[in-house]
Amino acid sequence: MHVERQIKLVTEQHNIPKPSPMPEFPMKEWSVKIYVLDQANNEHPATCFTKVIYNLHPSFEEKTHQTFTEPPFTCANEGWGEFEMSIDLFTTEKGGKTTVYHDLNFQSPSYEVIQSVTFKNPSQSLLAILRETGPIPNEDDSKVAAKARKANDLKKKKAVCDFEKMADALGKLGEEDLLQVIQMIHDYKNEDTYIKNDVDAGEFTVDLYTMPDLLAKMIWDFLVEIKVVS
Template identity: 85%
Template structure:
């Protein structure tokens, strides 16, 4: 399974009163933050990542590789030069590392860049996080398949039992036998079996199509034994 999401890199920068090694270029304080976007473009915490490593210009020396583990993974530094950095995005998945590239420039005080990140075969935990910002491929197909299987099971059930005959046979029961069937239903019904017991009116209603197969068989055999159906 492949899931794609957009992330937003937000860069902010401003001049600071510090001497620059390049007199024609003022010193800057800059920062980069990372957000996850939903389908409408709204920002969310990028909690699909466990850590983010910014790989800066070699001139940063011992601070060339900077790693952050808390949202929004803010990388904040000082410098005078523009450069392209690579950013490693990590998840808990095996081989869960994605690298994007970001142009650090000082053309605007604040600018945004949107990148697409691909998640390959994400775990259920990661899928749960990604589901908050958009659909998961094939999930709708899976739901449709489950619905189709349920419909197919119902067709098989209808073929096994003639519910019209069953309803007709139940209508022929005397009070004692009817109470036995009602108890049979109470003891063996499934969670989705529809029943309604109107005590005041002395009526008991059941949707025969919602009976589990074993209960349908029990009632069918009971009616056959009484010769109410054949």
């Protein structure tokens, strides 16, 4: 599964009163922040990333690679020159690293750049975060398919017997016949069969629709045999 999201890089810059090594280029204070956009282009904290590394111009020397772990992953520095930086975006996924490139320039006090980022085979925890900013591909189709399968299973079960008649008949059984039905349920239920046995209250409950077809057919045939349903 691949999930795509838009990220926004917000750059702000202004002159500062510090001497520049290049007199014709004033010193600047600049910053870059990262946000995730939803389908309406609203900004959200980029919590889908756990770490961001800005790879700056080599002239920054020991500060060339700067790491941030909290949204909006603000990278703030001083300098006089424009350059293209690469930005590594990390998630907790295996191989979860994406690199984008950003042009740092001083043409305006602030500017925004939108780029696409693809998340490959995100985990359930990352999917939960990504849902906050947009749909997950094929997820709606999967839900529809699951609903259709459930409806089809229910239809098949109804074809085995009439559960409404069964429920009504079970409520009218005498103690001996009822105990025989309960024993059938215990003997032939499966892991999906929901039962509740309240010994203190003398109550036994079963969700008829969760019984396997074989068990439902056995109970139905028994009810037919003792002539409480037809």
